[in-house]
Amino acid sequence: AQSVAQPEDQVNVAEGNPLTVKCTYSVSGNPYLFWYVQYPNRGLQFLLKYITGDNLVKGSYGFEAEFNKSQTSFHLKKPSALVSDSALYFCAVRGPGGNRLAFGKGNQVVVIP
Template sequence: AQSVAQPEDQVNVAEGNPLTVKCTYSVSGNPYLFWYVQYPNRGLQFLLKYITGDNLVKGSYGFEAEFNKSQTSFHLKKPSALVSDSALYFCAVIKTGANNLFFGTGTRLTVIP
């Protein structure tokens, strides 16, 4: 089955420290990978995507993600966390031949002041 996995339900990080939210994928063919963020009582906001090209993808709000084919990972990173980054983060993949997003289970990020 084609999917993404987010192994951590919760990630806590101190403000100003680097943050990483993990995602691994399992797809046949080329992976089309995405990160979304959901703030409380809000919809999902697109952060960044990897379709092809450079393995390091830069996105909104200072976030970036590194596509690693050998480790089948697409971890979300930010050099210096802000309290306002606290939210629910979803990794997603588009299945080959389809166009809808298939989401991971989400990781709640808490940035501690």
């Protein structure tokens, strides 16, 4: 079975500082990894994905994520956080050939002006 762990409930960061949201996963075989963002009372919006290739993946709104196979991690990063980045962030994994996408519990990011 596949699973995702997002160990922190909330991440607080000052505006302009680097932002990191942690994610570790468990899956059989090579993973397909995704990050989504959810703003209040909205659906999930896709940010970026890792399928294969370069371990550093760049996505929307200046976000990037680094795939680390040995640590089974896929941490989301942004060099300089904005107040508008305050939202709920979800990491998700799917196994090769799998139909299901497993989500972590989500991390609330609060960017302090």
